[in-house]
Amino acid sequence: MRRHYTIPPRNPRGDLVQSVAVQGVRVMRLEFHQLERRLEHLRVRRPERHRRLLASLAASGQQTPIVVVAAGQPDRYLVIDGYQRTAALEQLGRDTVEAVVWSLSEVEAPPGNYTASKANKAYAVRAAALLTEGTQSWSRSALWQVVTDDPEKAHNSQMDIVMALWKNGLLVRG
Numbered sequence: 001m002r003r004h005y006t007i008p009p010r011n012p013r014g015d016l017v018q019s020v021a022v023q024g025v026r027v028m029r030l031e032f033h034q035l036e037r038r039l040e041h042l043r044v045r046r047p048e049r050h051r052r053l054l055a056s057l058a059a060s061g062q063q064t065p066i067v068v069v070a071a072g073q074p075d076r077y078l079v080i081d082g083y084q085r086t087a088a089l090e091q092l093g094r095d096t097v098e099a100v101v102w103s104l105s106e107v108e109a110p111p112g113n114y115t116a117s118k119a120n121k122a123y124a125v126r127a128a129a130l131l132t133e134g135t136q137s138w139s140r141s142a143l144w145q146v147v148t149d150d151p152e153k154a155h156n157s158q159m160d161i162v163m164a165l166w167k168n169g170l171l172v173r174g
Contacts, residue, residue, distance in 0.1 A: 026101040027065060032090055035097070036071045036078045040087075053088045062089060065098040069106055078106055081161075102164065123147045127162040128171050138163075 056063075066082025077099065079086060089097050126147040131138060140159045145151055147159075165171050 026103075028099050028101055029096045030068070030077060030099050031096055032086070034075055034077055035068070035086060036076060037083060037086065039079070040083045050084060050088065053084055054091065057085070057088050058092055062098050065100045067102060068099045069102050069104050069108075071106065077101065102168065104164070123158050124162050127159060128165075131162070131166045132171055 062085065064082075064085070066085055067080040068077035068082075069080060070076070071078040080102070082097070082099070086097050123144075127143050130143065130146065140163055143162070144153075144159045162171075
């Protein structure tokens with residue numbers, strides 16, 4: 001698995017909160033007390049998936065950063081994606097979590113019901129491929145209709161996330 005970001009090691013003074021600029025976003029190592037998890041109760045809980053996540057994090061460490069936005073107070077961040085990773089890392093006794101900080105406000109950050117849906121993953125992959133082709137400009141709704149092949153299918157904020165990644169330069173041809 002290729003990582004498209006780097007987290008610098010702790011500096012000699014032992015500061016835990018560090019950041020590095022990567023393609024217009026910040027990647028940071030945040031302490032748990034800096035995170036606001038007020039949307040956590042909206043997320044789907046799957047105990048078996050949580051057990052697998054715990055085992056994976058214990059064996060391999062955090063492979064994917066969580067996604068956060070500035071929460072309006074200095075050094076506070078609202079978790080957008082990564083509630084289960086955050087909880088699992090905390091349960092494992094870790095001090096910090098790696099996070100991508102989107103340069104959006106809380107209001108602009110795309111809400112989502114992040115599930116393990118294979119259909120949603122396929123929609124996102126198709127949308128990313130269309131965007132990286134660069135042959136035309138897409139609106140969120142047009143992109144959604146093309147990737148779902150179903151004009152009746154309800155929009156579930158999947159394209160908001162893909163479009164935010166595209167606008168921040170985080171989608172690359174691969």
